[in-house]
Amino acid sequence: MASIESDLEGLDVTIGDLEASIGATQAVSAAFQAELQSMQVTMSTAGRQVDGLTRSVGWGLRRAFDGLVFDGMRLSDALKTLGRSMVDSALTQALKPVQNALGGMIAGGISNLIGGVLPFKDGASFSGGKVTPFARGGVVSSATNFPMRGGIGLMGEAGPEAIMPLSRGADGSLGVRAQAGGRAVNVTMNISTPDAEGFRRSRTQIAAQMNRAIARGTRNN
Structure with a gap:
């Protein structure tokens, strides 16, 4: 029985060591994958740069050959033209990352400057x-x-x-227009008069005066 327990303990230790080894292997594999992806990006960039350099050198070689054959250029001048073209191409490829970085810095600086000068709510102007x-x-x-x-x-x-933009109302006055769609207001008026017949004859004039008063109150609010 003691031997079996000892064997089980040894097996547990072995399994623990194996799990640790597998974890370390996974970490190494992940690091290798990251390095491989970085290498692929670098190789892709280098490939594009080589293609550009090849095109530039080919164009310089053709120009030197045309000058030598058709324009009567001396061989030394043709070689100088070719060498100058190769140097210019290499310099252009070398300075391209610096130009891109400077362009990004300038664009970011201008954006921050505009954002600081024009601090509008919900985005700058x-x-x-x-x-x-x-x-x-x-x-x-x-x-x-x-x-x-x-x-x-x-x-x-x-x-x-x-x-707030201004608008001109029906009466010609200029001001801030209130939002439409407000709740209608019902006004109930109880009128007592000893001359009912006279009030009946003047009700149109009284109603017009009341409408004008209500309109003035609405504009003032």
Whole structure:
């Protein structure tokens, strides 16, 4: 019995060692896969660079050959032309990553600069290369300069400000238009008069005056 227990304990130890070895093997395999993918990307980039260099060298060789055969160029001048073309091609391929990096840095800097100068709510005024219109209104979240006749204006310096377009009403007045679709208001009026017949004759005029008063109250609200 003791021998069986000893064998089981040894088997557990062996299984534990095997699991540890499998885990280490998986880690090594994952690292190898990552390196392989990185190598593939590098080889693909190098292949494109070699293709570009080959085309450039081929074009330089053809130009030198044409100059030598058709234009009467001396052999030394043709070789100089070929060498200059090869140097230019190699320099162009070598500087391309630097140019791409500088281009990305400049583009990011300009984007950050515009975002800091024009801090509009829900995206800058120049968002994704497009101008955001405020014809239907909007909100400015912080102090922002804007051009105006004779100088520069400042809005949002005391906190968020709303941009509300103006519209002209039926009476010709200019102001902010209220949202339509409000709930109708019912007004009930009880009128007592000793001259019922006179009130009946004047009811049209009284109704018109009441409508004008209600309209003025609605505009003021």
